[in-house]
Amino acid sequence: MKVLGIETSCDETGIAIYDGSSNKIISEKLFSQAAKHADYGGVVPELASRDHVKKLIPLLSETIKESGINADALDGIAYTAGPGLRGPLLTGAALAQSLGLGWDIPCVGIHHMEAHLLINLLEDPAPSFPFLTLLISGGHCLIIRANNFGEYKVLGQSRDDAVGEAFDKVAKLLDLGYPGGPKIEELATRGDPNAFNLPRPMTKEAHLDFSFSGLKTAVLYAFRSEKNPSDTFKADLAASFQEAVADTLFLKSQKAIAQNGLDQLVIGGGVASNKYIRKKLIEGLKGNKIFFPPLNRCTDNGAMVAVTGHYRLSKKNISSNIVIRPKWNLSEL
Amino acid sequence: MTKELETLHEEQTVVAGEDFSKILAVKKIDRALVIFLEGDLGAGKTTFTKGIMRGLGHEGLVKSPTYNLIEIYETEQLKVFHFDLFRIKDPYELEEIGIREYLEEPSSACIFEWPINAKSLLPEPDYQVNIEHLKETEPESRKITIK
Numbered sequence: 001m002k003v004l005g006i007e008t009s010c011d012e013t014g015i016a017i018y019d020g021s022s023n024k025i026i027s028e029k030l031f032s033q034a035a036k037h038a039d040y041g042g043v044v045p046e047l048a049s050r051d052h053v054k055k056l057i058p059l060l061s062e063t064i065k066e067s068g069i070n071a072d073a074l075d076g077i078a079y080t081a082g083p084g085l086r087g088p089l090l091t092g093a094a095l096a097q098s099l100g101l102g103w104d105i106p107c108v109g110i111h112h113m114e115a116h117l118l119i120n121l122l123e124d125p126a127p128s129f130p131f132l133t134l135l136i137s138g139g140h141c142l143i144i145r146a147n148n149f150g151e152y153k154v155l156g157q158s159r160d161d162a163v164g165e166a167f168d169k170v171a172k173l174l175d176l177g178y179p180g181g182p183k184i185e186e187l188a189t190r191g192d193p194n195a196f197n198l199p200r201p202m203t204k205e206a207h208l209d210f211s212f213s214g215l216k217t218a219v220l221y222a223f224r225s226e227k228n229p230s231d232t233f234k235a236d237l238a239a240s241f242q243e244a245v246a247d248t249l250f251l252k253s254q255k256a257i258a259q260n261g262l263d264q265l266v267i268g269g270g271v272a273s274n275k276y277i278r279k280k281l282i283e284g285l286k287g288n289k290i291f292f293p294p295l296n297r298c299t300d301n302g303a304m305v306a307v308t309g310h311y312r313l314s315k316k317n318i319s320s321n322i323v324i325r326p327k328w329n330l331s332e333l
Numbered sequence: 334m335t336k337e338l339e340t341l342h343e344e345q346t347v348v349a350g351e352d353f354s355k356i357l358a359v360k361k362i363d364r365a366l367v368i369f370l371e372g373d374l375g376a377g378k379t380t381f382t383k384g385i386m387r388g389l390g391h392e393g394l395v396k397s398p399t400y401n402l403i404e405i406y407e408t409e410q411l412k413v414f415h416f417d418l419f420r421i422k423d424p425y426e427l428e429e430i431g432i433r434e435y436l437e438e439p440s441s442a443c444i445f446e447w448p449i450n451a452k453s454l455l456p457e458p459d460y461q462v463n464i465e466h467l468k469e470t471e472p473e474s475r476k477i478t479i480k
Binding site for chain 2: 083
């Protein structure tokens with residue numbers, strides 16, 4: 001079965017085609033709007049939405065052309081139905097359902113987070129159920145136990161700011177620009193990660209929830225304490241912040257592994273592309289099997305939607321209503 | 334009526350939000366109550382909102398709406414739309430997410446963080462809450478002004 005996947009839940013417009021018989025993505029295109037958002041110091045949802053409209057059809061044509069197959073060889077379509085922003089979600093959903101009607105093939109709305117989990121099954125080697133996943137991005141920070149297809153349990157999540165959001169806000173505070181993650185990572189290479197003693201929030205508690213709001217505030221206090229912050233000062237602060245995040249993620253991952261008696265951990269989401277955090281987790285969690293999807297699969301993309309759609313289409317009855325669920329708990333699947 | 338109070342640490346900011354929620358709960362009207370929540374990055378705006386939600390009987394998480402733009406809560410007493418306009422540059426963006434529908438919802442409250450980013454499109458607030466850092470020497474202390 002060949003499935004077309006469409007991702008438009010927030011910033012990224014992504015389209016891909018997955019071939020179930022070879023378990024491969026045969027074509028994929030991604031249009032990132034990060035450059036345009038730079039002017040706004042962050043995500044601009046409705047600009048993103050309008051851009052999805054502009055970008056979807058050209059991306060679709062390119063994806064099909066590059067796949068070497070004709071549209072009539074497609075067996076199904078999948079789109080991200082949630083969670084995400086209403087406008088962007090509706091854009092992708094409307095296109096997917098229209099194509100489904102036009103081409104007379106089934107169309108399914110899928111859960112964005114399940115897509116982030118299932119894309120990992122394309123890796124070689126791939127994790128096998130049950131496994132743990134740490135999802136770290138701009139809008140999310142969660143640890144999930146994946147017992148089987150469609151059976152997921154959220155073990156812990158951020159109680160306030162998502163980890164990527166903390167990166168963005170600290171970058172704003174230090175006047176580094178957007179996107180915050182890469183800017184801080186770059187500046188941190190020149191700083192001392194132990195220069196500031198910043199908190200590792202909620203790492204003493206047994207639960208697996210996160211909190212990054214306090215860490216952001218601690219960076220603010222440190223920054224304010226210096227009247228004339230030099231470049232070295234800022235680099236040290238960025239490095240110390242990144243170290244505190246890496247350490248927190250490591251401690252929580254370690255705890256999740258121990259509490260669940262599982263030794264497979266998949267780490268995905270935009271923040272997983274931070275090389276410092278990767279290194280820290282790989283070194284700290286030695287002896288376990290740690291999986292990182294390739295960098296281009298860490299951020300939102302169409303491939304993960306196509307893969308998840310393939311699984312959902314081979315299981316469920318499909319409705320032809322344009323359904324989106326801006327708020328959608330992964331445990332409800 | 335202007336009310337000023339000082340808090341020494343985070344939990345007291347939550348309690349201040351909790352107290353404020355009592356005013357909201359009794360003052361239901363045929364549109365949304367509009368609350369502006371102002372203060373710098375890290376001042377405790379989401380912390381204060383946490384207190385409001387706790388006061389209204391919400392037991393789940395109160396997460397930062399920065400990325401999603403809006404978080405929606407339904408309690409027995411009030412429906413709350415928690416907006417964060419931190420990333421909004423052009424007020425017209427709010428028009429496109431259907432801001433007017435939220436503002437017209439009876440027995441609800443719209444809480445806006447960073448209202449300054451869309452002032453020309455927002456109505457005059459029913460309440461204005463300002464959170465400021467109080468003393469350099471005590472970084473966790475805050476002055477909260479409610480108008």
